[in-house]
Amino acid sequence: MTSLTTAQQETLIESSSKFSGVRLTDRIFYWLTVILAIGIGLVLIWITYSLLSIAIPAIASFGLGFLASSTWNPVQDVYGAFPQIYGTILSSFIALLFAIPLGVGVAIFLSENFLPRKILTPIAFTVELLAAIPSVVYGMWGIFIFIPAILPLLKWVNNAFGWVPIFSTSPSTRQLFAASLVLAIMILPTIIAISRDTMISIPPQLRQGAYGLGATRWETITKVLVPAGLSGIIGSIMLALGRALGETMALAMLVGNSNRINISWFAPASTISALIANQFGEASGLQKSALFYEALVLMLLTLAVNVLAEFIVGRFQQVE
């Protein structure tokens, strides 16, 4: 409110009859924004409340054991979310494993003057177009092109490194690992766009200073620019993680939807959002309630990620 007072003082100065119209507009605008801000909060509370009210029967019957149970049996109405929670976290983790180095690397490249701007701008634009592809198209692309293309490679990995538990099964045509790779491509634009913006907005004095001290370009990037932009880069990674956790359609089509835990990444798995997308249409009663319970778990998971992001970003800003 303190910042508002200067603005109010200014309006007071101008509050002769001539400016009363302006004052009125100001006030209307102020209340309009207040209402909108409260409105968005109310929508969130409303959605959370509806989720909770439908999920209550499932919460009552399964309690916290829901999170650790691996049964999903609509016939006997016994439900547990462990395989989905496991699949959701693991698929997002694998996606980040590939998307972070690739995304940050591209962001650094696009923010440096390696190439003339005439070429860099179209590349940056292309990256953003990746984000505009609907996820059902990614799913289709995964089914018909990407998975058949990488399957021979995965088979080779299975033959050569089959003794490693995570590569221990013969690669299935629908599986966690390949689905996670598609997910990595889907979250790349988020990481690239935000990291690049951060890198570009770093004050040029930092770079000039580093060069002045005799640092090479490589040293400047790794020791000055990336640490300076770290809060933005981490923020982009957390946003990407948020998208990966909630991604639905592409995973429902690619992940194999088996409600069991298999230690091998090459076996079919399931995720929370994929299960909801699959079963919501025909669910009723306790099954529907259990699906809403899963949705709540996903919401809390995403909330935890966002809180963590705020915390980390805040920390690195203090380091600066």
Place this chain on the structure above:
Amino acid sequence: MTSLSCLKRRAFLATLTAASLGLAVSCAPTSTDVSTSPTSGAPTSPQAGGGGSTVTLSGAGASFPAPLYQRWFADYNKENSNVQISYQSVGSGAGVEQFLAGTVDFGASDAPLKDEEREKFKAANNGADPIQVPMTSGSIVFAYNLDGVDELKLSRNAYCGIVTGEISNWNDPAIASSNQGVTLPDEPIQWVYRSDGSGTTFGFTTHLAAACPNWTAGADKSVEWATGTGAKGNEGITAQLQQTPGALGYVEFSYARENGLKMAAIENKAGNIIEPSPESGALAFKGETVPPDFALIVADPSDAQAYPITTLTWMLFYPGYSDAAKADAIKNVVTWALTDGKAGAEELGYIPIDEELATKVQDAVAQIK
């Protein structure tokens, strides 16, 4: 500097649009909404419908008969341009829910109404019963992908073992014994099931529960599978079967035929190995008595030549409509579908219900007010 900020804003906008786009797509319900609007050039015969003014009916429900319903309603509209029917294949569960909530003019379901749903309907409609009638039936087949094997035969032991994971290799003696002279590969069986809730799974597991003593997972629109990979929708199953050598899964006969999938002949209750076809499927209901609410489920038909997995699919109507024109239109459409609509059903691979049952259905529908 201006160009930079402009670029940044564009970048932000692009990500924002993309994010909201992705959100919108991933949240969109997977339903096909086809409304049958009148085609301007089509020949019209106005008197066949009900009255002179335009009647609009909307329905929602099962996805298995959706291709047939959409074709029926489009064909009917060509002949009766004043009746427009839209059908949304949102799934049986959602269809029943919308029917009970009264937000549609008719519902459609692959499973007959449950007792509690019936009670709910009665409570909301002054004790009146909903009108539930079968419209068509279809077989569910085992479709497979095996190079060099064109006429796979599966005995009851074989397919019961495969669905539970007890038989996991194609050259298992249980499969080989009914396929003399065929070289079966030494490869794992890649079982594929529907991951989304579906009437197909309901029909398929209803049969398994009746025919397989080792099947303990029960019968429902989605069940807990002990083995295999889940694919979303008929199209997901089809894609996976076509891509995966050694894959075996279950789909509707009409869908398998349309996509050129290879179908296995399977052993029926009498011990004969029967190829899926509309004729062998129709035999499933031969000699069965139809209950008054038409909730006829033949889990394991006893006719010696019947294909064993065939299910009916139902439409749900209200006992009375406030608009008399709607009631008339419904009666006319049902009668038309069960008589003139037969040809379209056969063309698409569905099995039209026989004349005796069709007459009973028309009697039931005639009571709509």
